[in-house]
Each structure stands twice: as C-alpha cells, then as structure tokens.
Amino acid sequence: MSGTPERLEEVRAEIEQAAAKSGRNVEEIELIAVSKAHNAEKIREAMAAKQLLFGESKVQEARSKIPLLPSHLRWHFIGHLQKNKVRHALPLFELIHSIDSVDLAKQVERIGKEDGLFPRVLLQVNVAGETSKFGFKPEALIESMEQLLEFQRLSIEGLMTIAPLATDAEKSRPHFARLQLLRGELEQRFHLKLPHLSMGMSDDFAVAIEEGATFVRIGTRIFGPR
Numbered sequence: 199m200s201g202t203p204e205r206l207e208e209v210r211a212e213i214e215q216a217a218a219k220s221g222r223n224v225e226e227i228e229l230i231a232v233s234k235a236h237n238a239e240k241i242r243e244a245m246a247a248k249q250l251l252f253g254e255s256k257v258q259e260a261r262s263k264i265p266l267l268p269s270h271l272r273w274h275f276i277g278h279l280q281k282n283k284v285r286h287a288l289p290l291f292e293l294i295h296s297i298d299s300v301d302l303a304k305q306v307e308r309i310g311k312e313d314g315l316f317p318r319v320l321l322q323v324n325v326a327g328e329t330s331k332f333g334f335k336p337e338a339l340i341e342s343m344e345q346l347l348e349f350q351r352l353s354i355e356g357l358m359t360i361a362p363l364a365t366d367a368e369k370s371r372p373h374f375a376r377l378q379l380l381r382g383e384l385e386q387r388f389h390l391k392l393p394h395l396s397m398g399m400s401d402d403f404a405v406a407i408e409e410g411a412t413f414v415r416i417g418t419r420i421f422g423p424r
C-alpha cells in the first residue's frame with residue numbers, strides 16, 4: 199500500500215488534471231488535507247510532503263492536536279461549529295467553512311469583537327435540502343444575507359457545501375453547479391464578492407473543480423480510512 203506522500207502526489211496530479219480539463223488555473227485551487235481522526239504523526243508525514251493546510255471538524259480534537267505541531271501549519275475548520283466552542287475555535291483556525299445559521303454568525307461576531315478578531319468565514323449551504331445536513335437552504339440564505347452582511351467583524355469570503363453521499367461523482371455535479379449559481383446570484387443582488395467555493399471531497403473533488411471549487415477538502419484519499 200502506498201503511503202501518505204504518494205497519495206498526496208496522486209491527489210495533486212488529479213487536481214491539476216481537473217483544472218486543465220476545465221481551463222482553470224490550478225493556483226486558484228487549494229487542497230485542504232482533512233486530518234480529522236488522524237494523529238499528529240500522520241500530519242507530519244503530509245507536512246514532509248509539503249502539505250501545510252489541514253482541515254479539522256472537531257474543536258476539542260483540534261485543540262489537543264494543533265499545539266503538538268509546528269506553528270507554520272495552517273488550519274481550517276470544516277465541521278459543525280457549536281456556539282459554545284467558538285471562543286476556542288477562532289484563534290486556531292484561519293477560516294471557518296461552516297457558518298450554518300444566523301445565530302452562529304451572531305456568536306462568531308460577538309466573540310470576534312470581545313477577543314479583537316476579524317474571523318474569516320464561509321457560509322455553509324445545504325444545496326440538496328437534506329434534513330440530515332447542516333447549512334442554509336439556498337432560499338433562506340438569500341433571505342438572511344442582509345442580516346449577515348451587517349456583522350462588522352465577519353469577513354464572509356464564500357460558500358461551502360457537502361454533496362449528498364453518492365456512488366458516482368457525477369451525481370454531485372448538479373449540487374456543485376447550484377452552489378456556483380447561488381454565489382453568482384448573491385454577488386449580483388448584494389453587490390459583493392464571494393471568491394471562495396469550498397466543495398469536493400475524496401470521491402468527487404475532480405467534478406467540484408470543474409464546477410468552480412477554490413477549496414477541495416480531502417481526507418480519505420490522502421490519509422486512508424478513518
């Protein structure tokens with residue numbers, strides 16, 4: 199079986215292929231190595247293969263792991279963020295991908311103000327309307343946008359989605375396309391820029407890149423099963 203560095207190289211090559219196929223500049227696409235449920239040693243293996251950006255989905259786990267690792271690593275939070283964990287999360291993560299309610303945004307704004315931070319965030323969208331998933335429904339996000347834009351501390355930089363579990367990556371395509379359309383609609387209606395689209399995981403990242411992803415979040419393909 200190949201190790202983490204080899205798998206990282208494979209994934210990077212596939213990212214380049216997908217970018218080339220869709221006529222995109224590969225530099226617009228950043229790979230987040232999703233290290234949740236993997237230990238610091240695994241992360242060091244990826245680091246040795248020049249991976250510096252990692253994704254975690256639990257604040258507790260991140261709080262114990264991040265201090266064990268060099269401080270030049272960068273961390274993104276990709277899981278559901280509980281309001282009582284916001285204060286711990288903000289100083290650890292350069293980007294929160296998962297603002298999934300106005301209430302959570304309000305809490306991030308409040309803690310940001312108290313702690314002197316300007317949190318960078320993405321808004322999580324439940325494009326397929328699955329009851330099991332967190333995130334704004336597209337219509338609800340359009341309705342909430344004005345309120346979200348009033349927060350002075352939040353830097354809203356784009357949208358994130360998780361496609362429904364599927365056996366075929368092509369099944370994810372319409373959901374990714376929908377997120378890109380929604381981004382365009384929000385930019386027009388509210389006169390703003392939302393440069394980032396966080397979409398695509400181990401099984402469907404190539405399709406996500408073809409549909410405009412700027413962040414792909416890949417765990418299993420890099421680190422193996424959790």
Ligand SMILES: *Cc1c(COP(=O)(O)O)cnc(C)c1O
Nearest residue numbers: 232255276399400415416417418
């Ligand atoms: C776990 C996770 C990933 C990575 O999933 P893989 O299938 O292992 O690549 C990506 N995004 C989110 C939000 C996750 O929770």
